[in-house]
């Protein structure tokens with residue numbers, strides 16, 4: 001059995017061969033050292049200065065590169081720092097085509113910061129419409145930024161078809177794979193050039209680590225990102241790298257429980273009279289369910305739904321919950337509930353949210369790994385109050 005043919009549960013434990021070669025420690029040491037003694041004048045070892053490379057960070061990078069089927073990975077202090085590093089690859093004044101309804105923070109980075117500092121012009125396109133994406137790519141388009149499933153609408157887009165369009169027209173194809181995790185889908189194998197993750201979510205999995213990572217499969221891009229990472233310096237700390245390695249060990253186990261809780265909750269919500277619509281890629285009613293089955297190994301761990309009610313009802317529902325925490329965040333072992341219009345997507349104007357399909361009645365759940373009966377009972381008693 002080749003390494004890549006191993007099952008996800010096994011890969012999560014062994015990817016990247018992270019056993020410490022010096023001591024045999026089964027978990028890599030946390031190397032806080034910022035610098036490294038040279039053996040002699042002009043003799044450089046593997047490590048020179050920790051902004052450039054650090055052994056603990058390198059262990060994490062090897063692990064995630066292998067999980068994604070890539071060759072090189074670059075870990076950053078947050079998901080946004082990783083995304084920001086991708087944008088450093090683009091010349092000033094570039095045109096970008098991005099997934100409509102992307103993570104709110106990415107929208108803010110592209111449209112508020114980089115528009116101003118780098119002259120980036122971004123068109124937000126419905127990427128389930130392949131012809132619309134092709135039509136949006138212009139001669140000065142340098143980047144196609146995809147996200148699937150999209151946050152918070154959970155639209156699934158065809159990464160393989162979109163990567164083919166991007167490459168035909170000569171643009172760099174990047175996929176924010178946070179919602180799927182490397183176990184859910186491997187965009188590099190579907191043709192993408194760069195995979196980006198917010199490791200803060202399911203990869204870390206314990207709501208105690210902020211981190212981001214980029215993975216590539218091609219030498220030239222790896223060299224360019226190594227330059228950007230070292231030159232701009234937003235790298236992940238050794239301690240955070242260790243926490244992420246620890247989190248990844250149980251990623252497969254956690255995702256199984258997250259997914260089964262999502263199914264149980266989504267099916268329960270579908271039958272509730274105060275719920276207008278439920279979105280989960282694993283449901284037959286999801287508009288891209290067939291694509292999700294083909295493209296993904298699991299359906300992710302977020303359920304989005306629309307209630308029959310107003311913002312006051314949302315507030316009562318949220319304040320009545322006992323197990324779900326009202327929190328800006330996803331992917332922890334504890335269940336969280338969020339209201340995208342006033343939380344994750346609050347930096348957008350109301351008309352921008354309307355354009356992206358995020359109404360005030362939209363609620364996003366990140367079910368944890370508790371018992372699904374308890375989670376449903378919690379929702380049930382909270383719904384009874386609205």
Ligand SMILES: *Cc1c(COP(=O)(O)O)cnc(C)c1O
Pocket residue numbers: 078079080081103105106147151176178179197198199200201210211212330
């Ligand atoms: C959280 C998130 C990000 C940003 O990551 P941080 O680690 O919070 O900086 C980017 N994309 C998606 C889809 C996310 O959920």
